[in-house]
Amino acid sequence: MVDDNEIRQRFARLREADQESAPSFAQTYRRARARRSLRATRRVRALVIAAAAVVAIVAVALSYARSSSSSAVTPEITTWRAPTDVLLRTPGSELLGEMPALGASVLDTMIPKPSNTGT
């Protein structure tokens, strides 16, 4: 067994050895600052890359949305009919849309002619 004094002496020797090999405060501080600036540069670079990636993704998404929406909407507009269009049709409107034939009866257009193949 060793006593407290010897333990203390051994630790003192260890401390002396450490202090001999210790870097100076100025050196440690300088390296710390260099590390900080390096880290900041890396962070800025990562942010720039991330921002560029986001911009690229948004641009691609917007152009895709624009092209798909324009192709989808055009046929809808040309084929669209208002649900109330039926109200615009008045009785006998088909008669008013044609040129009247002289000597013909209105009923001729409405009543189908009998076929010649009958008995």
Next chain:
Amino acid sequence: MDEVELKLQLERAHADCFGWAMACCGRDRDDAEEVLQTVYLTVLDGRARYDGRSTFRTWLFGVIRRTAASERRKAWLRGEREAGRREAGSGAREAGVIAPDPFAPPDAEVEHESRRDGLHHALGQLAKRQREVLQLVFYHDLTVEEAAAVMHVSVGSARTHYARGKANLAAMLGDAKEL
């Protein structure tokens, strides 16, 4: 405390801090220096603030201890990832088996052997808390109460670690002496 005053305080405590950082990093000089750099930046950037509840040195030792633990965790995670990549790449190495470094200088082994006989080896055999409290008391001349504040444990717990650690260390150093 303004930045100039902080820098002055850090400079005064630097040698002591380096010794404590060495202890927190398993006596790895490079790791200790890296931890100190991180601590200085943390303190000077105001991410760790001294509130005056203890002495500046006690508070700073606490910051160093936490930073070293955090760096150790990061290094462990990096190691795990790298090990995973290596394993995926070769697939031949068994988990947990560390191959000897073929590029280690020949005197590294001798140095390693000589360390084994000394205080460094004996400290390495102790439990972490015991090692920490002995380092703080014998190396840095802190009281057990101050050591408890650095280690974020109760004074009673620190006393127990101190008593057990000292007994274990004395026994180990005594055994080494007899050999």
